[in-house]
Each structure stands twice: as C-alpha cells, then as structure tokens.
Amino acid sequence: MIQPVTPASQQLAIGVDTGGTNSTFGLVDHRGEIKYRGAISTSKYDNVTEYIDALYDAVAPAIDQVGGIKMIHGIGIGAPNGNYYKGTIEYAPNLKWKGIVPLAELITEKFNLPCALTNDANAAAVGEMMYGAAKGMKDFIMITLGTGVGSGIVSNGQLVLGHDGFAGELGHTIIIPNGRRHWGTNMEGSLEAYCSATGVRLTAIELLHKNPDEKSLMRKYPESELDSRIVFECAEQGDKLANEVYQFTGEVLGKAMANFVMFSSPEAVILFGGLCKAGDLILKPTRQHMEHNVLPIFRDKVKLIFSELKEADSAVLGASALVWEIK
Amino acid sequence: MIQPVTPASQQLAIGVDTGGTNSTFGLVDHRGEIKYRGAISTSKYDNVTEYIDALYDAVAPAIDQVGGIKMIHGIGIGAPNGNYYKGTIEYAPNLKWKGIVPLAELITEKFNLPCALTNDANAAAVGEMMYGAAKGMKDFIMITLGTGVGSGIVSNGQLVLGHDGFAGELGHTIIIPNGRRHWGTNMEGSLEAYCSATGVRLTAIELLHKNPDEKSLMRKYPESELDSRIVFECAEQGDKLANEVYQFTGEVLGKAMANFVMFSSPEAVILFGGLCKAGDLILKPTRQHMEHNVLPIFRDKVKLIFSELKEADSAVLGASALVWEIK
Numbered sequence: 105m106i107q108p109v110t111p112a113s114q115q116l117a118i119g120v121d122t123g124g125t126n127s128t129f130g131l132v133d134h135r136g137e138i139k140y141r142g143a144i145s146t147s148k149y150d151n152v153t154e155y156i157d158a159l160y161d162a163v164a165p166a167i168d169q170v171g172g173i174k175m176i177h178g179i180g181i182g183a184p185n186g187n188y189y190k191g192t193i194e195y196a197p198n199l200k201w202k203g204i205v206p207l208a209e210l211i212t213e214k215f216n217l218p219c220a221l222t223n224d225a226n227a228a229a230v231g232e233m234m235y236g237a238a239k240g241m242k243d244f245i246m247i248t249l250g251t252g253v254g255s256g257i258v259s260n261g262q263l264v265l266g267h268d269g270f271a272g273e274l275g276h277t278i279i280i281p282n283g284r285r286h287w288g289t290n291m292e293g294s295l296e297a298y299c300s301a302t303g304v305r306l307t308a309i310e311l312l313h314k315n316p317d318e319k320s321l322m323r324k325y326p327e328s329e330l331d332s333r334i335v336f337e338c339a340e341q342g343d344k345l346a347n348e349v350y351q352f353t354g355e356v357l358g359k360a361m362a363n364f365v366m367f368s369s370p371e372a373v374i375l376f377g378g379l380c381k382a383g384d385l386i387l388k389p390t391r392q393h394m395e396h397n398v399l400p401i402f403r404d405k406v407k408l409i410f411s412e413l414k415e416a417d418s419a420v421l422g423a424s425a426l427v428w429e430i431k
Numbered sequence: 432m433i434q435p436v437t438p439a440s441q442q443l444a445i446g447v448d449t450g451g452t453n454s455t456f457g458l459v460d461h462r463g464e465i466k467y468r469g470a471i472s473t474s475k476y477d478n479v480t481e482y483i484d485a486l487y488d489a490v491a492p493a494i495d496q497v498g499g500i501k502m503i504h505g506i507g508i509g510a511p512n513g514n515y516y517k518g519t520i521e522y523a524p525n526l527k528w529k530g531i532v533p534l535a536e537l538i539t540e541k542f543n544l545p546c547a548l549t550n551d552a553n554a555a556a557v558g559e560m561m562y563g564a565a566k567g568m569k570d571f572i573m574i575t576l577g578t579g580v581g582s583g584i585v586s587n588g589q590l591v592l593g594h595d596g597f598a599g600e601l602g603h604t605i606i607i608p609n610g611r612r613h614w615g616t617n618m619e620g621s622l623e624a625y626c627s628a629t630g631v632r633l634t635a636i637e638l639l640h641k642n643p644d645e646k647s648l649m650r651k652y653p654e655s656e657l658d659s660r661i662v663f664e665c666a667e668q669g670d671k672l673a674n675e676v677y678q679f680t681g682e683v684l685g686k687a688m689a690n691f692v693m694f695s696s697p698e699a700v701i702l703f704g705g706l707c708k709a710g711d712l713i714l715k716p717t718r719q720h721m722e723h724n725v726l727p728i729f730r731d732k733v734k735l736i737f738s739e740l741k742e743a744d745s746a747v748l749g750a751s752a753l754v755w756e757i758k
Contacts, residue, residue: 185728194728243594257694259591259598266586266696267570268732276726277690281607289726363604367584367694369593399603399616401512401521405595 112428115177116170118163118217119424121224122146122183122207124198127159128416131166131176132424136235138417140166152201156214163215178218179211180426182227182419189269191221197288220426224248224419226263226272228376228411229256231422237374237412244372245364246411247274249357249379249386253296253303259368275300279360298356301378304332308349320345336382350385357386358393365394365402372407376418380410439755442504443497445490445544446751448551449473449510449534451525454486455743458493458503459751463562465744467493479528483541490542505545506538507753509554509746516596518548524615547753551575551746553590553599555703555738556583558749564701564739571699572691573738574601574684576706580623580630586695602627606687625683628705631659635676647672663709677712684713685720692721692729699734703745707737 113134120129127146130138144162149155167173185196191208193199208219222230229246232238238246242261248254253275257264264271275296276289283293284306297303308322308330321338322330322345338346361373373394379386391408398406413421440461447456454473457465471489476482494500512523518535520526535546549557556573559565565573569588575581580602584591591598602623603616610620611633624630635649635657648665649657649672665673688700700721706713718735725733740748 241594243598259586259593260589262587264586264591264695267568267698268696270728271570271586271694271696273693273696273726273729277693278686278724279608281686291724291726359605359608363690364694366600366604367598367691368591369595369598369600371594397605397618399600399618401597402600 110174112177115175117177117424117427118167118179119227119420119422119427120159120179120181121227121419121423122181122193122199123224123419124184127155128420129159129163130417130420130424131170132421134428136231136421136425138420139170141420142166147200150200152205152207152210155201156210159211160214173216176217178220178427178430179215180227180423181207181211181219181221182224182423182426183207183221184224186221186223186226187269188220188222188226188263188265191219193221218427218430220430222263222265222426223254223256223272225254226256226265227422227426228254228413228418229258229374229422230263230425231413231418231420232374232376232411233258234425235413235421236418237409238372241371243368244370244374245274245361245368246374246376247357247361248377249299249375250377251301253300257368264368274360274364277360277363279356279363295356295360299353299360299379301332304335304349304353304379305330307352308335308346311345311348311352315345318345322346332378336385339382339385347385350382351389353379354386354389355393358390358395359397361390361394361408362397365398365406369402370406372409374409374411376411376413377415437501439504442502444504444751444754445494445506446554446747446749446754447486447506447508448554448746448750449508449520449526450551450746451511454482455747456486456490457744457747457751458497459748461755463558463748463752465747466497468747469493474527477527479532479534479537482528483534483537486538487541500543503544505547505754505757506542507554507750508534508538508546508548509551509750509753510534510548511551512597513548513550513553514596515547515549515553515590515592518546520548545754545757547757549590549592549753550581550583550599552581553583553592554749554753555581555740555745556585556701556749557590557752558740558745558747559701559703559738560585561752562740562748563745564736565699568698570695571697571701572601572688572695573701573703574688575704576626576684576702577704578628580627584695585697591695601687601691604687604690606683606690622683622687626680626687626706628659631662631676631680631706632657634679635662635673638672638675638679642672645672649673659705663712666709666712674712677709678716680706681713681716682720685717685722686724688717688721688735689724692725692733696729697733699736701736701738703738703740704742
C-alpha cells in the first residue's frame, strides 16, 4: 500500500540547540508553537556518535507521540561554529568534538530525516525573523550577548552566510585597537572582550582597581566570585561603579553597532541574551553611542530593541525554522 | 503599424557616472563593450533640470546613431549618495543640487526610458561582478580608494542595499577611536580619514612633522602642494618616510578589512581607485594587517585584489549593468 504523503503544513519541525553543556530540542509547528520539549547533555558525550544516539533516544518517543516520522519535515540544528553550506561543525572551542564534524550527515543517517544546520546566532536570527521582534523585517542584525558575543545578519530577507558560510562573526571584530586581550582568541580589543558576560566581569574588576578609594557594593564579593549577575544586582541598587560598568559596556557596544549599521543599513539591531536583563542600563548608553558614531543619514533611523522570544525557546525555534527552508 | 519589439539581447544600456566635476556616459552592450562614449560637465549646472537637458543633448546623437530609442533598454546612473530604492540623490556633499533630488524620475521624463540609480561605489561593484575581477563571485566587497573611500558590498549575488538603500558606507566606519578628525563629517578615526587621497596627504604631513631630523624627498615640496601622487613618487624612489606613509595607510586599511571580512565573509576584497596605483606598496601592508586581525577560520582564505576594469570605464559599465536588472 502506498503511504499517503502528509502535507508540509501539517508537519512539525525538530529544532535542536546544541550548546556547549546541554542540548535542548523541540517539535515545532508552522506557527512557532513548541509542541514537545526535551533536553540532553552535550558535554557528557566525548564522541559525537554517542551524542547522536542519546539525542535519538530522547527525541524518538516524541516523534511517536505526534504520529511517527511521516509527521516530521526535518531536523534543524543551531550549533557553535556551525556551517550551513556543509552541514558541519568546525573547530568549535566549546565542544568536545574536535576538528570538522559532519553533524547534519550523521543526523540524517540516524534519523532518516533531512537536516539543516547553522551557527547558534544565525538560528536565533531566523527564529526572530519568523516568530519574534524581526517579523516582517528584511534587513536586521541580531547580536547575542551571553557567555560570548554572537551575531546573525539578515540582508534582503536572507541570512548573510558569506562565501564559506562563516559570516557574522561580529563578536570578534576589533572595536578598540590594542585594547583588552581576549582570553580565548588572543586578539586585542574585540567586541566580545568587552560586551560578553566575561567582559562585563573584567570591566568591573578593572574599575574597582582603578578607583581604590571609591566605595562600591561590588567590593563585598571576592574578585573570583564577581560576575555579570552581581554587577547587575549592584547597579540596580544604585551602585555608582557598577553603573559605570554598564556605561562603558554600552559605549563599546554602541560604537561597534555604529560600524555595523554603516555596513548593512539594517532596519533594526536586535539584542538577545543574558546582558539584556540589564534593560535600560545597557540600552541607553548603547543607543547614545550608536547614534553619535553614525553618519547623519543613518541617525534616528535604526531601531535598537530586545528580542521578543524567551531565551530558552529562541534557539530551538530558530533551528526548527531552518527546516522549512529544506526543499 | 505595430512596431516590432527589439529583443533585450540586441539592445544597449546607457550608463552614466555622475561625478562631482564631470559626468561620463557610455552606450554599452550585453558583453560590457562600450559602443559610444561621451562626457559633460556636472558642476557647471546649478540646476538639475539644466544638467538633464545637457545630458540629453549629449546622448541623443548617440541614440540616433545606434538606431533610435528602441535600441536602448534603459539608463543606469551611478551617483554619490544615490538611493537605489527611491531613485534619488540625497544630500550629496560634492554636488551642487541640494536636498533630495529625484534624478531617476526626471531622467525618465526627459528620455522616456526606464532609469535605475545607485551610488557610485555600488555601481562599480556591479560592474566588477559583471565584467571585471569579481566575475562569477557571489560574495565580495569592493573598496574604492580615491578622493574619498567608498564601498559596494555583494552578498549572495546581490548588492547589499539595506533597509533604506544606504548600506555600504564603509569609508565612514570608525577604525581608530578618537583618531584623526575627518574634514567633512567631523567624525574621529574613520577609514576615509586615513585611506583616501587626502588621508595619505595628511599622514605624510604628520610623519614629516613627527620626524623633523629625518631627510625625505617629500620635504622638497611646500606642504600645500604635497599630495598623494607626490608621496607615491617619493616612495617609488625609495624614500623612507614616504614608504612609512604607505605602511601606516595599509595598516589602517588592513585592520578595517579584517572587520569587514568577519562581517560578511567575502570571497574577495577588490580595491579600486587612485591609491591602487601604489601597487604592492599598499597591498602588502594591507594584506599583512588584514590576515593578522581576522579569526583563524578566515585566515589565508580571502583574496585581496585590484580591480580589473579601467578606472575611466568602471563606473559607466557598472551603471549600465544596473539597466539589465530593470524589469
């Protein structure tokens, strides 16, 4: 008997967010509703094949529950250093699988489903375009401010992937030549060295050292424990130095964005990730320095907004959205 | 009697390069061969209508010569601050026509031909993609190093125009925060402040002042006469300070390009304009600093090459190429 084909509009897409520590997944419908969620460890698996086996074991019951594999259109993956063209993860510093990992191919073999893969920030940008703050936009830049600084760029309605699929490494652009050395890349003055969680922590420590006589709530914590969350809590309580940390972080971020705006002239820059919890503390100085450093033709034109997706859902939604592009 | 329609493949496109001083034009076939050339003054006409009348008077005989208006597919224009979406020139500092000029509309009215318009650097990029060094490339960045520094960005085979049509103002991105103040924009440390002809001149003067005891051929010229051409001639004769001017200019350009590469991951960066005459003097330090400032995943991948089009032809060819996109 010939199986009736399920129309794509009734199918679900599996979105997987492969993070350094954990991987979350979801079965998502066309409207961006997550019908089923789950998670497995990433870091537990030294071997990518074991990881894929574990992912299969976690996802298979959900596939059965929604009516079997015929109800699934494909699998989309957001992963660090993910390459859309090749379906590979290449030299990801935060993953245990070294070198070039053909993840999409391995997933397709195991699941018998087509698989699309891109880096996590690109996936978040696609999610934002289909279901979030960038709905209906054709030109925007997504900046993820978390442990690191990532970016996904959309121009003319399409992800900017570049010649080799690695476009959008805005976190590693140099904003302050000869500035702070990055702990991982060894480069000086990159955006990530200042505007990631680690960057905020380092700025706080620098300011505490530079102003030894100034009182600060941040001094209540041993330096080894001081992190971006504590800086935020102190700033909220009105601590002057903690507020200066955000002023400075926003200054660097705003200057960087001015350059990005003059590159691709986006309708909006969308901020996403842990640092966004600081709200106006980070948004105000960022906007001020962005506007100050663009040509007049760009001034007061570019929206600077926060993501509208829940942080936990964004990457899964974005990864699932890749699936609908699979022909 | 119904006129037979001339197939587009047998038609010609009129390309116009509207410069601050002069405008050149050409009637160009599908293969990029310029069949007829001409030029008029731009700066002579305070009023844009007079300019268009003069352009019409200059172009009309050529149209007649190739068989009349039925042989023309349309008119493409490259102009400073040209906006592709709106067909306007907006607040171009080097043109006499102030405010927003609806040039494409006025041209269509006068010539009775469809007209497409973009900025001069974008036109050069399109020309390079269709007929020059970027033939067959889908991702590249064109940097024009002339009186100013312009840029045209192609991603996924399309010009990056941005939300409002003003994308690609890379000359105004800040490379050295708090650096040299730009004579026109008043911004500090922009690429154009260093890597334009004026920038080269200013760097030479700065180096001469900073090293008062060092002999240099450049000291033979009064400061008011020192320009980028003289710096080049002195460097060619082995003058140490003049060579340092290019080292420094290449350093700034290379750092800027590293950031551009991490934005859009192009297959090539193509250099165009007067500064390219310096050849390896500018290319070597630029390449060195570009490679030094990109992440390892981009290293030794991006071609850094000179334009393959004659400077005089490039803008006209690019402007004419816009015409074939007109539906």
